[in-house]
Amino acid sequence: MKVRALDHIVLCVNDVAVTCRFYERVLSMEAREERPGKWSLHFGTNKISLQDAGASPNIARETIPGSGNFCLLTDTPLDSAILYFKRQGIEIVEGPGERDGAMGKILSVYFKDPDGNLVEVSNQL
Numbered sequence: 001m002k003v004r005a006l007d008h009i010v011l012c013v014n015d016v017a018v019t020c021r022f023y024e025r026v027l028s029m030e031a032r033e034e035r036p037g038k039w040s041l042h043f044g045t046n047k048i049s050l051q052d053a054g055a056s057p058n059i060a061r062e063t064i065p066g067s068g069n070f071c072l073l074t075d076t077p078l079d080s081a082i083l084y085f086k087r088q089g090i091e092i093v094e095g096p097g098e099r100d101g102a103m104g105k106i107l108s109v110y111f112k113d114p115d116g117n118l119v120e121v122s123n124q125l
Contacts, residue, residue, distance in 0.1 A: 008040070008047040009070060012063040013115045016050050022114050023048075026088050027072070043072075066116030071101065071108065078107050078123045085111060085121075093118075098125070 013019040016039050020031035029041040029048075037055070041048040053065050074081060078096050085092060095109035099122070106122035113119055 008049050009068075010049045010051050010063070011068045011115070011117055012051045012053050012065050013117075014053050014065045015114070016052050018114050019050055026085070026090060066112075068115075068117035069120070070117075071106070071120035071122055073101075073106070073122055073124060075123075078109060078121075081121055082109055085109070 011019070020039055020041065023029040023041045024031055027043070029043045031039055031041055033039050037052075039050045041050065048070075051063065076084075082092060082096070090111045093110050093112060096107055097109075099106050099108045099120075101122060101124065103124065105125040107125055108120050108122040110118055110120050
């Protein structure tokens with residue numbers, strides 16, 4: 001078997017509504033209710049499914065809010081993105097710094113979402 005692509009990731013969150021508002025406001029993602037009580041965030045051709053920490057059954061048993069860590073690519077120059085995040089009241093916890101991305105070198109900054117998940121925003125170099 002050969003894997004072709006990543007379809008989506010799942011973030012475990014304490015409050016789905018707070019998470020949706022944060023990602024809509026800060027990163028212009030679109031929150032969608034896929035079925036009653038099941039929400040996801042959409043951007044480009046990508047999706048982040050949201051798992052309410054209090055919902056059951058939770059088949060991903062060891063996931064907890066704040067355990068996520070993922071990287072997003074942007075064409076916005078990172079200096080401009082940093083200024084934008086600061087205006088939004090988002091604290092940069094690391095960076096900018098050069099990293100190895102899936103398709104080569106990237107320049108990254110990191111911040112945390114309301115649940116403490118680590119969000120990396122990067123420019124390809």
